[in-house]
Amino acid sequence: MSDITSQSLFELTSNIREKKLSSEEITKAFVNRAEKSKKLNVYVTDNFERAIDQSKKFDSNPNLNFKLPGIPIAVKDLFCTNGVRTTAGSKILNNFVPTYESTVTQNLWSQGAILLGKLNCDEFAMGSSNETSFFGNVQNPVGENLVPGGSSGGSSAAVAANLTPVTIGTDTGGSIRQPASFTGTVGLKPTYGSCSRYGIVAFASSLDQAGPMTKNVRDCSMLLEVISSFDQKDSTSIDYKRNNYSKELSKDIKGKKIGIPKEYRVDNMPDEIEQLWKNGISYAKDCGAEIIDISLPHTNYALPTYYIVAPAEASSNLARYDGVKYGFRSPGQNLIEMYEKTRSEGFGDEVKRRIMIGTYVLSSGYYDAYYLKAQKVRQLIKKDFDDAFSKVDAILTPSTPSSAFKIGEKTNDPVSMYLNDIFTVPINLAGLPGISIPAGKDKNNYPLGLQVIGKPFDEQNILNISYALEDKINFKNDISDWWLSE
Amino acid sequence: MSKNSEYLIERENKQYEVIIGLEVHAQVTSESKLFSQSSTKFGAEPNTQVSLVDAAFPGMLPVINEFCIEQAIKTGIGLKAKINKKSVFDRKNYFYADLPQGYQISQYKYPIVGEGKVILDMPNGQKEIGIERLHLEQDAGKSIHDIDPNNTLVDLNRSGVALMEIVSKPDLRSPDEVNVYIKKLRSIMRYLGTCDGNMQEGSLRADVNVSVRLKGQTEFGTRCEIKNVNSIKFMQMAIISEANRQIDLLEEGKEIDQETRLFDTKRNETRSMRSKEDAHDYRYFPDPDLLPLEISQELIEKIKSDIPELPDEKKKRFIDKFNLSPYEATILVSDIETSNFFEEVIKNSDVKLATNWITGELFAVLNEKNIEISQSPVSAKNLSKLINLIKDGTISGKIAKTVFEQMIDGDQDPLIIVKEKGLKQESDPKAIEELINKVIENNSDKVAEYKSGKDKLFGFFVGQAMKESKGKGNPQLINKILKEKLNG
Numbered sequence: 015m016s017d018i019t020s021q022s023l024f025e026l027t028s029n030i031r032e033k034k035l036s037s038e039e040i041t042k043a044f045v046n047r048a049e050k051s052k053k054l055n056v057y058v059t060d061n062f063e064r065a066i067d068q069s070k071k072f073d074s075n076p077n078l079n080f081k082l083p084g085i086p087i088a089v090k091d092l093f094c095t096n097g098v099r100t101t102a103g104s105k106i107l108n109n110f111v112p113t114y115e116s117t118v119t120q121n122l123w124s125q126g127a128i129l130l131g132k133l134n135c136d137e138f139a140m141g142s143s144n145e146t147s148f149f150g151n152v153q154n155p156v157g158e159n160l161v162p163g164g165s166s167g168g169s170s171a172a173v174a175a176n177l178t179p180v181t182i183g184t185d186t187g188g189s190i191r192q193p194a195s196f197t198g199t200v201g202l203k204p205t206y207g208s209c210s211r212y213g214i215v216a217f218a219s220s221l222d223q224a225g226p227m228t229k230n231v232r233d234c235s236m237l238l239e240v241i242s243s244f245d246q247k248d249s250t251s252i253d254y255k256r257n258n259y260s261k262e263l264s265k266d267i268k269g270k271k272i273g274i275p276k277e278y279r280v281d282n283m284p285d286e287i288e289q290l291w292k293n294g295i296s297y298a299k300d301c302g303a304e305i306i307d308i309s310l311p312h313t314n315y316a317l318p319t320y321y322i323v324a325p326a327e328a329s330s331n332l333a334r335y336d337g338v339k340y341g342f343r344s345p346g347q348n349l350i351e352m353y354e355k356t357r358s359e360g361f362g363d364e365v366k367r368r369i370m371i372g373t374y375v376l377s378s379g380y381y382d383a384y385y386l387k388a389q390k391v392r393q394l395i396k397k398d399f400d401d402a403f404s405k406v407d408a409i410l411t412p413s414t415p416s417s418a419f420k421i422g423e424k425t426n427d428p429v430s431m432y433l434n435d436i437f438t439v440p441i442n443l444a445g446l447p448g449i450s451i452p453a454g455k456d457k458n459n460y461p462l463g464l465q466v467i468g469k470p471f472d473e474q475n476i477l478n479i480s481y482a483l484e485d486k487i488n489f490k491n492d493i494s495d496w497w498l499s500e
Numbered sequence: 501m502s503k504n505s506e507y508l509i510e511r512e513n514k515q516y517e518v519i520i521g522l523e524v525h526a527q528v529t530s531e532s533k534l535f536s537q538s539s540t541k542f543g544a545e546p547n548t549q550v551s552l553v554d555a556a557f558p559g560m561l562p563v564i565n566e567f568c569i570e571q572a573i574k575t576g577i578g579l580k581a582k583i584n585k586k587s588v589f590d591r592k593n594y595f596y597a598d599l600p601q602g603y604q605i606s607q608y609k610y611p612i613v614g615e616g617k618v619i620l621d622m623p624n625g626q627k628e629i630g631i632e633r634l635h636l637e638q639d640a641g642k643s644i645h646d647i648d649p650n651n652t653l654v655d656l657n658r659s660g661v662a663l664m665e666i667v668s669k670p671d672l673r674s675p676d677e678v679n680v681y682i683k684k685l686r687s688i689m690r691y692l693g694t695c696d697g698n699m700q701e702g703s704l705r706a707d708v709n710v711s712v713r714l715k716g717q718t719e720f721g722t723r724c725e726i727k728n729v730n731s732i733k734f735m736q737m738a739i740i741s742e743a744n745r746q747i748d749l750l751e752e753g754k755e756i757d758q759e760t761r762l763f764d765t766k767r768n769e770t771r772s773m774r775s776k777e778d779a780h781d782y783r784y785f786p787d788p789d790l791l792p793l794e795i796s797q798e799l800i801e802k803i804k805s806d807i808p809e810l811p812d813e814k815k816k817r818f819i820d821k822f823n824l825s826p827y828e829a830t831i832l833v834s835d836i837e838t839s840n841f842f843e844e845v846i847k848n849s850d851v852k853l854a855t856n857w858i859t860g861e862l863f864a865v866l867n868e869k870n871i872e873i874s875q876s877p878v879s880a881k882n883l884s885k886l887i888n889l890i891k892d893g894t895i896s897g898k899i900a901k902t903v904f905e906q907m908i909d910g911d912q913d914p915l916i917i918v919k920e921k922g923l924k925q926e927s928d929p930k931a932i933e934e935l936i937n938k939v940i941e942n943n944s945d946k947v948a949e950y951k952s953g954k955d956k957l958f959g960f961f962v963g964q965a966m967k968e969s970k971g972k973g974n975p976q977l978i979n980k981i982l983k984e985k986l987n988g
Contacts, residue, residue, distance in 0.1 A: 094559045107558065114552060116559060213559040219788035248561050249790050327788050330591050333602020334556040338654065349597055349652070376593070376783035385785060 018043035019176040023085065023233040026179050030076070030083045037076070037084025037128065040179075041069035044086050044130060048177050053497040054153045056168040056177055058091045059099045060131035068128045080126030081240050088178040090169045091132035092139055093119045093224070094213040098129065102215040103137040103147040103165075106335045106342045106360030116213025117245045118182060118224045125240045130178055134168030137362045138332065139189055139217040141165050142434040143424065146364040151421055154197055155493045156460055160418045163193030163434075169227050170197040174493060180228040180237050184214060186221045187320050188414075188438025191450035194227055195413035195463030198452040198491035200234045200480070201227045203438075205470045206445035207252030210245030216331040218324035219250070221442040231451060231481040235259035238473060257474045265482040268302030272479070273406035277313035278437060280415060286456045287412045294410055294453055294464045297486040298479070306406050310398040315391045316440035321432060322375050322388035323443070328365075329372025335360065367428065396444040403469045408479050411437050413450035413463035437465060447473045451480045452489040461491060505624055507674030508715060509743055511751055515715040518743045519723070520672035520708065522735075524685060526664045526695040527639070527703040528571045534638050534662035535562030535605065542701045546644075546655035554660040556600035561789050564589075568662040571694040572612050572636050573795065573803050575664055578688045578810055579631050581616025583800050587635075589790045593783040598641035598654050606665075608784040611635035612793065618668075618688070619812055620680045621830045629681055630669035639663050658702075664695065670709065670720065675736035682706070682732050683834065687811050691836045705730040710742045712750070721746070722756040726763050726770055738763035742770045814839055822851045831859050837873045844880035849887040857887060861904055877908045886914040894918065895925050896975060927974040929981065935968040936961075936981050950986060961986065 018040055021029070029035040045062045065086050072084035094100045094112035101107045115123070123129070136146040144152040144167025152167045154160035155175035162171040166183030170193030173181055183190040185203035194201030202225045209224040216222060226237035239260050244253040274295060279288070295305055337343035337356030344359045346352035361369070375384035402409060415436055424431045441448040446467055453464040464483070468476035508515040533540055536553040553560045576583050588610040591603040613634035620627045641659035643652050666685065672678055686697035686704060697704050711723035726742060729735045741763070746756050760779070761770040774780075786792075809817070811833045818829040832855065833839045845854045862883065866873060886903060889895045895903065895918055903914050903923060918924055926932060939961060940947055950957040965978045 094557075100558070102558070110558065112557070112559075114557070211559070212561055215558045216789075247563060249563055250788075326785060330593050330603055330783070330785070333593060333595065334558070334600060336595060336597075336602060338597050339555055339600055340557070353595055373783065376785055378781050378783070381783075381785070 019047050021179070022229050023082075023179045023236055026085055027081075027083060027236075030085070031078045037069035037072040037086075038066065040084070041065050041086040041128060041130070044178060048131075050498045050500065051175060051177055053499065054155060054171055054175055054177070055150050056133055056152055056172045056175070057088070057131045058101055058103065058134050058147075058149045058168070061098055061129045062131065065128050065130050072126065072128065077126060081236065082122060082125040082127035084126055084128065085179055086128045086130040087122055088130040088133050088169075088172055088181055089119055089122075090135050090166050090181065090183045092135055092184050092215045093182065094215065095119055095129060095132065098132065100132065100215070101148070102139070103135045103149060104335075104361065104365070105148040106356070107215070108148070108342055110341050112213070114213060117210035117243065117247065118214065118241045121241050121243055122182070133166075133172055133178075133181060135183075136165035136167065136189075137365050138215065138328070139165040139184055139186055139222075140328070140364050140368055142188070142192055142431050143419070143421070144168060144193075145421065145425055146362055148362060153421075153497060154418050155497065156197060156418060156491075157458070158496060159421045160460070161196065161421050163196035163418065165189040166193050166201070166227060170194055170199055170201070173197070173199045173227050173229060174491060175497070180226060180233050182224055182237070182241060183227045184217075184222055184224050185438075185442065186217045186324060187442050188435040190225045190227055191413050191438045191448060191463070191465060192434055194450045195452070196418035196461065198461030198489065199227060199229060200231055200449065200451050201225065202234050202238060202449040202473070202477075203441065203447065204238065204242060204473055205252075205447045206442075207250055208242045208256075208447070208471070208473070210243060210248040210251050212245055212247040218327040219331060220327060221320075221324055223442075231477060231484045232260065232263060234449070235263045235477045235481075238477075242473075254471055259474055259477055262474055263481055264478050265301070265485055267298070267479050267482045270303045270408065270475070270479060271306050271406040272298050272303045273306050273308035273402050273409040275308050275310040275313065275402070275409060275411060277310050278411045280436060283412075283415055284456065286454075287415065287462060290454045290462050290464065291410070291412050293487075294483060297483050298410060300486060301482045303479070308402045308406060308409070310395075310402060310440070312391065312394045312398050313440055316395055316443055317432060317436055319388045319391045319395065320435070320439040320443060321371065322384050323392060325368040325372035326376050326385050327372070329369045329376065332361075332365070332369055364428070392443050395440055399440075399444045399446060399467075407469070408472075408476055409467040411465045411467065413437060413465040417456045417458065417460035417462050441465075441467055446470060447476055449476050449480050451484055451487070452491065453483070453487050454489070461489075506715075507676065509712070509747055511747055516712045516743070516747050517715050517717075518673060518739065519670050519711045519713065519720055520678060520739060521670035521723075522668045522672065522678065522681065522709070523707040524666040524668075524682070525705050525707075526575075526666060526685075526689060526697070528568050528636075528662035528664055529694055529696055530565065530568050530571060530662055532565055532567075533660040534565055534568050534636065536660050538660065540661050544657055546653075546657060548657065550656040550659065554600065554656055556602070562605060562787070564790065564793070565662065568636060569612070569793065569795070570799070570803055571662075572634060572664055573800060574692050574807065575666075575689060575694045576613030576616065576634055577800075577804055577807055578692045578694070579613070579616035579618060579634065579666070581631055581634065582614035583795065584610065584612055584614055585795050585797070586610065587612040587793045587795075589636075589787045589793065590784045591787045592637075594780050596640065596643075597652060598643045598656070598659070600641065600656060600659060604638050604640065605787055605790070606637035607635035610792075612795075618681060618684050620677060620684055621826075622677065622680060627677065629671045629677075632667040632669050634664055634666045637663050637665055670711075675739050678708075678735055678739060679732050682735070684811070687834055687836070691808055691810050699731055702730060706735060708735055708738055710739055710746070711756075712743050712746045722758050724756070724758065724770070725760050727760055727773060729763055734763060734765055737765070737768055738770060741768055745770065822846070822855075824851070824855060828855050828859060835873065841873050841876065841880050845884045845887070847884070849884035850891050853887045853890060854884070857883060861901065865908060877911060878904070879911050882907055882911055882913055889914055889918060893925060893927055893974060895923055899923050899925065899971065923972065925974050926969050926972045927977060929977060932965075932969070932973055932977050932981050935973070936965050936978070936985055939964045939968055940985060947986065958982070958986070
């Protein structure tokens with residue numbers, strides 16, 4: 015048997031069911047590795063002691079019918095966890111301990127999983143490198159001083175570094191898929207309405223979706239099956255029949271029509287990425303898929319549209335962090351002064367930048383020119399995909415325009431940072447499912463990902479396509495454990 | 501429709517007309533809040549009716565309370581208004597300590613209810629007031645400044661309670677019309693059970709828009725909005741004071757600034773709260789946590805079929821069926837409790853007498869005690885018994901008043917009072933004749949005077965006979981027999 019922490023979710027659940035491993039053994043293995051991996055800074059809050067207690071409890075009366083029997087899992091610190099500090103990577107929630115559980119994490123615990131801890135992320139999920147976190151940047155296990163992507167950077171690093179078997183992140187404009195791409199892992203953003211937003215600290219409500227981040231496609235299907243559910247507590251949750259994603263997982267994609275959008279060939283895209291995409295296309299052909307050139311004409315407008323819609327919603331969603339009810343408060347002589355001090359000291363620069371952009375685009379006199387227009391363009395982008403999906407079953411693109419960059423490289427250039435999301439943002443705007451799978455490496459040996467985009471509620475199809483491609487690509491993420499301490 | 505007598509404010513040789521529009525905030529009658537399941541009960545200990553949603557905890561999401569939607573539709577139907585099959589909840593963004601989300605969920609561009617109307621019964625006839633719209637929104641919490649010397653305390657019990665904002669067109673022209681309008685609106689909502697209209701508990705409050713213009717002028721003047729006035733009396737005072745302030749400015753050749761003002765009830769004057777320049781930019785946008793509200797025709801029809809008879813229809817029925825005057829009918833239908841009481845009384849008794857007794861004696865008692873008809877000290881059942889005693893001649897109207905006085909004390913049965921006190925009217929002709937004979941005997945001198953032509957003395961004999969009967973003699977009978985005896 016291979017080292018416990020390097021096992022996939024599938025292997026771990028099998029080993030538990032076959033009584034080859036106990037939950038306690040698994041949990042302790044991950045805790046021990048985490049103790050030696052502090053350099054990566056993936057954890058904001060650990061739950062190790064309680065996790066070990068819970069694993070013992072599980073072992074004393076194991077329910078092996080659970081889908082995640084006794085499996086320890088760390089989650090992004092954007093999910094509210096009952097009794098465990100939830101910060102959203104922000105000083106303003108530094109001491110916030112929820113008395114309630116997000117629906118998505120509740121779904122994990124209801125299937126036997128155990129909370130290992132809360133993973134670092136960009137502040138309020140605003141960022142593409144995990145550098146906006148109040149709790150410091152996260153190291154990408156792929157290489158020292160490399161960003162793990164963001165905003166789910168703690169999550170991607172934790173999966174890549176074998177610090178959690180799987181995890182869940184959230185994706186508003188690419189926050190699952192981009193870090194997955196940067197760390198050689200798999201990340202899926204489900205259809206908007208697939209996973210409940212109840213109990214997830216909101217960034218941009220019309221775009222936010224939770225999703226699985228895993229080592230491979232099979233684990234991804236297993237985890238999606240658990241977290242996706244209809245929830246009356248979220249008015250945007252959609253009541254539809256969800257597949258048994260793992261059971262129905264298949265490499266047979268023969269005859270599937272896969273679209274290649276010409277607009278995703280952006281200027282200055284590295285040759286390596288162009289090559290990666292070509293390889294993906296030929297693998298898809300090898301699997302019997304039919305490749306069809308398509309056009310998504312409004313792609314160019316997606317990023318500016320996103321950077322109006324998301325900050326607008328964020329500016330309003332973050333108004334509740336005012337020092338009055340919970341979280342950080344900086345006292346003032348009067349209410350206004352308290353607000354100003356609390357929010358000036360409690361939020362970081364990137365969050366403030368987006369609150370200001372959002373406030374601006376919603377202001378009277380600017381609303382029509384920005385917010386309203388962005389909503390109209392959003393409809394056009396959605397229509398592009400609707401039209402495309404009348405011809406194809408899925409769309410294949412690169413996940414990101416580059417591989418992981420150095421820590422600090424883009425912190426002073428927000429626009430260049432925002433460009434990271436150029437391939438992922440349109441999918442959020444259209445509410446579609448998208449998955450990033452590791453597909454190759456660049457000249458520095460840093461991972462690169464391919465993205466498969468599906469029709470609404472068609473997660474099964476993109477999982478199957480990814481499963482088939484994964485088999486052909488046969489990606490190996492040789493990580494050297496350079497960060498480990500004794 | 502007849503023309504109303506105009507309300508005009510005079511200055512030297514000029515006459516100013518006052519233009520008023522109201523934004524009424526009516527609390528929806530509902531067990532739970534608009535987007536959460538917390539209770540809406542009035543008067544609970546601070547912060548005991550607050551859910552995680554109401555306090556805007558991270559990750560909490562609003563979920564619409566269907567019942568409040570139905571209540572709003574019902575009210576819209578009562579206002580003869582258009583129900584919009586698609587409406588949108590927006591966020592109205594502003595910071596305040598008692599606004600936990602940092603925004604109020606309201607409806608801005610697309611309200612649930614569109615244009616409608618309310619008919620006012622004014623002394624000189626009916627007047628129609630246009631309704632611009634009705635929309636749903638959340639109430640805020642309450643900031644309390646006078647408990648702690650150094651801090652403002654916040655009570656979130658009201659946070660998230662459903663309100664209907666009912667916006668009138670600028671069709672009101674006098675404080676009297678405002679009075680009748682608010683009462684009519686309240687009456688309609690109480691008939692429908694959609695708002696209890698309790699102004700003391702803040703279930704009904706209004707923002708009052710006032711402008712003035714010279715009589716005959718067609719365009720509107722610059723308006724000021726007086727925020728959050730919570731009684732009809734204060735609304736009327738605020739309107740008079742504000743209209744005069746505006747007229748004074750115009751008379752001095754000054755301009756009126758469009759602004760938001762507050763009414764200081766102690767000083768009976770309005771004062772500036774914020775000018776147009778300082779007006780909040782609420783940055784309305786559709787709430788992404790809520791889908792657009794879609795209402796099916798089926799739901800509208802179902803609600804329509806449940807609508808009870810409303811004041812206007814009830815008034816018409818009372819006039820047509822019971823032959824009441826429009827004035828009487830208006831009074832009786834003005835409040836659902838009153839009309840219910842009336843209909844209960846007339847189930848078993850005379851309509852005309854019931855009308856007079858309710859609008860006369862009973863209302864006098866209610867006014868005196870300052871109570872609602874729902875707390876009436878005399879039940880409908882006992883009042884109808886009293887009316888029957890009058891109708892069948894058991895007691896006279898005068899005796900009935902004595903009986904009524906006693907009934908007030910603990911809703912006593914008039915039959916028992918009449919029996920115990922021996923107040924039954926004497927209607928036996930023989931007995932009456934006997935006591936009249938006695939009167940004639942004892943007043944032979946007066947009889948002689950009468951017979952010699954002093955007709956006025958007839959009243960004296962009636963009085964004497966009544967006195968002889970200890971007030972119980974049937975007046976009609978006394979009259980009749982007296983006439984026979986004296987003239988015969």
